Amino acid sequence: MGDSVAGVDRQGPTMEVDFALIGHQESWTAAAEVLAVLRGPERAPLPDDELRDILPWIPPRAVCHVDVESIAGAKAHGLYIDSFIPPDRLEAGYVQENITRVRGAAACAVKAGAKIVSLGGFSSILIEGNLDQLPDRHDTVFTTGNTLTVGFIVQGIRRICALQGRSIRSSTLLIVGATGDVGSGCARCLAPEVRRVLLCARNVERLRRLAAELQADGVHVEIATDPRTFSTEADVVICAASLATPSLLMGRIAPQALVCDAGYPKNLSPTAELPDATVFFGGLGQITGGMRFAPDLHGILNRHPFPDVVHGCLLEGMVLALEGRFEPFSQGRGLITPERVEEIETIAARHGIHLAPLYNADGPLETHSTGPYDLCVSDSK
Numbered sequence: 001m002g003d004s005v006a007g008v009d010r011q012g013p014t015m016e017v018d019f020a021l022i023g024h025q026e027s028w029t030a031a032a033e034v035l036a037v038l039r040g041p042e043r044a045p046l047p048d049d050e051l052r053d054i055l056p057w058i059p060p061r062a063v064c065h066v067d068v069e070s071i072a073g074a075k076a077h078g079l080y081i082d083s084f085i086p087p088d089r090l091e092a093g094y095v096q097e098n099i100t101r102v103r104g105a106a107a108c109a110v111k112a113g114a115k116i117v118s119l120g121g122f123s124s125i126l127i128e129g130n131l132d133q134l135p136d137r138h139d140t141v142f143t144t145g146n147t148l149t150v151g152f153i154v155q156g157i158r159r160i161c162a163l164q165g166r167s168i169r170s171s172t173l174l175i176v177g178a179t180g181d182v183g184s185g186c187a188r189c190l191a192p193e194v195r196r197v198l199l200c201a202r203n204v205e206r207l208r209r210l211a212a213e214l215q216a217d218g219v220h221v222e223i224a225t226d227p228r229t230f231s232t233e234a235d236v237v238i239c240a241a242s243l244a245t246p247s248l249l250m251g252r253i254a255p256q257a258l259v260c261d262a263g264y265p266k267n268l269s270p271t272a273e274l275p276d277a278t279v280f281f282g283g284l285g286q287i288t289g290g291m292r293f294a295p296d297l298h299g300i301l302n303r304h305p306f307p308d309v310v311h312g313c314l315l316e317g318m319v320l321a322l323e324g325r326f327e328p329f330s331q332g333r334g335l336i337t338p339e340r341v342e343e344i345e346t347i348a349a350r351h352g353i354h355l356a357p358l359y360n361a362d363g364p365l366e367t368h369s370t371g372p373y374d375l376c377v378s379d380s381k
Helices: 028-039 048-057 092-111 122-127 146-163 181-193 204-215 312-323 338-350
Strands: 019-023 061-069 075-082 116-119 141-143 172-176 196-200 221-224 236-239 258-261 278-281 284-287 291-294 309-311 353-355
Touching: 019 061, 019 092, 019 312, 028 048, 028 061, 061 312, 075 092, 075 312, 092 116, 092 122, 116 312, 141 312, 146 181, 146 236, 146 258, 146 278, 146 284, 146 312, 146 338, 146 353, 172 181, 181 196, 181 204, 181 338, 196 204, 204 221, 284 312, 309 312, 312 338, 312 353, 338 353
Parallel strands: 019 075, 019 116, 116 141, 172 196, 172 236, 196 221, 236 258, 258 278
Antiparallel strands: 061 075, 061 291, 284 309, 284 353
């Protein structure tokens, strides 16, 4: 089956590849739509049972070209490479299989001559802290993309507070998944801006080290391994845990809490009851200069209510390609600082890449935005 699914690396003339994006689909619906495009309109869609049988046998491959433009006039050409990790195989029991898939996708990027590669979604989680797991790179560099992801999460928290008329400085911040690369980066950026910081993660020793780091700067920090310990106390929550499925249950939540679900796949369980909270999806940016796919996978790879919205982890490689800075900007765990976040945000803004308008599963929380400080509230909330 793998050989019967076309890839763009087999089609058309060879083009210089500035960047490559490694990702996977978080739902069977999205996976089916990607395969339908690759198989061509002359073939009938695969039945669900066949799709689930076949997808694990499809090797990683480039599925489309991606062209992005800067408002400053720069252009960059790239590839989107799908690792074809089955949506139901993200659990711990499949770690080695999935790392092999990410390595295969990385090898595709290297073979295509990509100058910089971004690891998207669970790919970044699998490789986090150990880029040596990736194949020999020749002239290709890799970035987890986590620094720009942190930047857009932090900007989103500030924006939702402004939209809701809330003071971030009087807020209690809870970060679930606090010791991961993204969670710890968010903690370093936001800790000086809030009244109190609550950190939650599974590894107690890492929690203690991060708490000590923040406390050395005078921050009021408390730690726990169960988010329900703190859920009634926090009025701002960032969910950045490394979860294979949307399974996070917060328990009772503080009234009128603002909750950022920054996971890919999403963190919050569909059964989580947060009746008085405002939930939004975080870590997303918007390309105002324009983005094109060939074949056209708009609406499949961009499953957002606004145009040209991309996860920050993928955007980081695109931003660096537009800037001509082909370097491993984000790598390892715990290296994200406010200074590094500000640096990548400045580069992104120079090319017209800003925080995407906020939305959740029910739809937009604000209207289309063309810049970082447009806070128009949508009537469709």
